Amino acid sequence: MDPKIFEGIKQIEKELGTLSSAEKILLATDGSVTTILDVLKGHVHIRTLIQEFQKADKEAASLLDIEVGDTINYRVVVIEGQTPLIYAISMIPVERLDNDFKEDLIRADIPIGRILRKHNIESRREIKSVSLEKPDPEMVEIFKTDTPMLKRTYNIIHKDQVLVWLMETFPHSLFKD
Amino acid sequence: MDPKIFEGIKQIEKELGTLSSAEKILLATDGSVTTILDVLKGHVHIRTLIQEFQKADKEAASLLDIEVGDTINYRVVVIEGQTPLIYAISMIPVERLDNDFKEDLIRADIPIGRILRKHNIESRREIKSVSLEKPDPEMVEIFKTDTPMLKRTYNIIHKDQVLVWLMETFPHSLFKD
Numbered sequence: 001m002d003p004k005i006f007e008g009i010k011q012i013e014k015e016l017g018t019l020s021s022a023e024k025i026l027l028a029t030d031g032s033v034t035t036i037l038d039v040l041k042g043h044v045h046i047r048t049l050i051q052e053f054q055k056a057d058k059e060a061a062s063l064l065d066i067e068v069g070d071t072i073n074y075r076v077v078v079i080e081g082q083t084p085l086i087y088a089i090s091m092i093p094v095e096r097l098d099n100d101f102k103e104d105l106i107r108a109d110i111p112i113g114r115i116l117r118k119h120n121i122e123s124r125r126e127i128k129s130v131s132l133e134k135p136d137p138e139m140v141e142i143f144k145t146d147t148p149m150l151k152r153t154y155n156i157i158h159k160d161q162v163l164v165w166l167m168e169t170f171p172h173s174l175f176k177d
Numbered sequence: 178m179d180p181k182i183f184e185g186i187k188q189i190e191k192e193l194g195t196l197s198s199a200e201k202i203l204l205a206t207d208g209s210v211t212t213i214l215d216v217l218k219g220h221v222h223i224r225t226l227i228q229e230f231q232k233a234d235k236e237a238a239s240l241l242d243i244e245v246g247d248t249i250n251y252r253v254v255v256i257e258g259q260t261p262l263i264y265a266i267s268m269i270p271v272e273r274l275d276n277d278f279k280e281d282l283i284r285a286d287i288p289i290g291r292i293l294r295k296h297n298i299e300s301r302r303e304i305k306s307v308s309l310e311k312p313d314p315e316m317v318e319i320f321k322t323d324t325p326m327l328k329r330t331y332n333i334i335h336k337d338q339v340l341v342w343l344m345e346t347f348p349h350s351l352f353k354d
Contacts, residue, residue, distance in 0.1 A: 001215035009216065021217055021352070022198040028216040030294075031208015031302075038178035039186065039205040040198055117207075122299040122335060125208070158299060175198070 001028060008130025008152075015132060016148065022175035026086075026168075027152050030125040032113030033086065033168065034079070040175070041081035046111050050076040053094065063165045066093045073097075073105060084142050085174065089167045096163055112156070112164060123158045135171065147173045178205060185307025185329075192309060193325065199352035203263075203345075204329050207302040209290030210263065210345060211256070217352070218258035223288050227253040230271065240342045243270045250274075250282060261319050262351065266344045273340055289333070289341060300335045312348065324350045 005028045012027075013019055019027075022040060026033065037044045054060075054074045061068045073092040078084045090112060092105065104115045116123060130152045140146050151169040155162045182205045189204075190196055196204075199217060203210065214221045231237075231251045238245045250269040255261045267289060269282065281292045293300060307329045317323050328346040332339045 001212050001220070005212075005216070020198070022202070024216045025199070025202055025213050028212055029206065029208040030212055031206040035178050035205055035207055036202055039182070039201045043178065117301070120301065120334075120337075122301050124294070124297060124299050157297075160297075 002127055005127050005130050012130070012132045012150065016172055019150075019172070020176050023150060023172065026170070026175065027130050027150060028127070030127070030154075032117070034111040034113035037079060037081065037085055041085060044079050044081045044085060044111070046077040046079050046109060047084075048075065048077050048109065050074065051106070056091075056093075060091055060165075064091060064093050064162050066095075070095065075105075077111075078142060079111065086168050086170045087139065087142060088169075091165045092163065093161075096158075096161055112166070116156070121158060121163075123156050123163065126155045126157055128153045128155065132172075133169070139169070139171070143171045143174070145171050145173060147171045179304055182304050182307050189307070189309045189327065193349055196327075196349070197353050200327060200349065203347070203352065204307050204327060205304070207304070207331075209294070211288040211290035214256060214258065214262055218262060221256050221258045221262065221288070223254040223256050223286060224261075225252065225254050225286065227251065228283070233268075233270075237268055237342075241268060241270050241339050243272075247272065252282075254288075255319060256288060263345050263347045264316065264319060265346075268342045269340065270338075273335075273338055289343070293333070298335060298340075300333050300340065303332045303334055305330045305332060309349075310346070316346070316348070320348045320351070322348050322350060324348045 053071050056070045056072050071094040073094055075090045077088050079086040101119055104110055133149045133151050135146050135149050149169045150172055153167045156164040229251055230248050233247045233249050248271040250271055252267045254265050256263040278296055281287055310326045310328050312323050312326050326346045327349055330344045333341040
C-alpha cells in the first residue's frame with residue numbers, strides 16, 4: 001500500500017480511534033467506489049448538485065496537467081442509497097474525452113465508475129491524499145451530522161494522462177460495520 | 178454492480194446469513210485485493226506454493242483466450258498477514274507479458290496488484306463468478322478451519338486481452354468486522 005494512505009489513515013485513527021473496515025477500504029481502494037457502495041448499501045444512485053463546463057483556473061490546470069483556460073467538466077454529486085453516502089467533486093479535461101464517454105458524462109446521472117465499466121475503459125487510480133476535516137455547513141446540511149469528515153483525493157489515469165481528478169468525502173459514523 | 182456479483186452474494190447470504198462488509202467488498206471489488214488486505218491487516222506478503230510454466234490445457238486456453246499448448250505462468254499463493262488470509266491461483270499467458278513485468282512475476286514473491294502498480298499498468302477487472310464451497314483438505318490445513326469458503330474468479334484485462342485469470346478464496350469467519 002502507498003505510504004501516503006497508510007500515514008493518512010494512521011493520523012486519522014490517532015484522532016478518532018480505530019476506523020471501521022469499510023471506512024478504511026473506502027479511503028484506500030483503487031477500485032470502483034460505486035461498486036463498494038452498491039454491495040454495502042444496495043444499488044446506489046447519484047444526485048447531481050452541479051454539472052457545468054468551466055475554464056480551468058491555475059489550481060485545476062495544475063491538478064489535471066492542462067493549460068489554464070482549457071475546458072473542464074466540473075461535477076459535484078452526492079452518491080445516495082436510502083440516505084446520502086458520499087459527497088464527490090470531479091474535474092475532467094474535456095479534450096481528453098472521446099464522444100461516447102462525453103455524452104454519458106454530460107447526462108450527469110451515472111457514477112463515473114459505472115461509465116468506465118460501460119465503456120470498458122482500462123485505467124489505474126492514484127491516491128493523492130487521505131485526510132480528516134471539520135464539516136462545513138453544506139456537509140452538515142447534506143449528511144445531517146456534524147461529525148468529522150473523512151476525505152481523499154485521487155486521479156483516474158487513462159493512457160498515461162489524468163482522465164478524472166476526484167475528491168470524495170463522507171462523515172465518520174456512516175460506515176460503521 | 179454486475180448482477181452476477183449481486184446474485185452470487187445473495188445466494189451465499191441465504192446459506193450463511195449476512196456477510197460482513199469486508200467479505201462483501203472482497204468478493205465484489207474491481208480494485209487491488211492486496212491494497213484492501215494491507216489496510217485491514219497491516220502490510221501483507223505472499224507465500225508461493227507453486228510457480229511454474231505450464232502448457233495450457235483446454236480449460237486454461239478457453240479461460241485465457243489462447244491456444245491449447247501455449248505457455249502460461251501458473252501460480253498458487255497464500256496471501257498472509259500474521260496468519261493466512263487468502264488462497265489464490267493465477268494463470269498468465271506468458272506471450273502477453275513484457276519483459277520487466279515477466280521478471281517481477283517470476284520472482285514470485287510480489288502480489289499481482291503491487292506488480293501492476295509498480296509498472297503503472299492500466300487495466301480493468303471483470304468478475305466472472307462469486308460462489309460458496311466446502312473447504313477441501315488443503316484449505317483446512319492452510320486456514321486451520323473447516324468453515325465454508327467464499328470464492329470468486331475474475332480476469333484482469335489489459336489492452337483488451339486477458340492478462341491474468343485469478344481465483345481467490347478465503348474462509349467465511351476470517352473477515353468479521
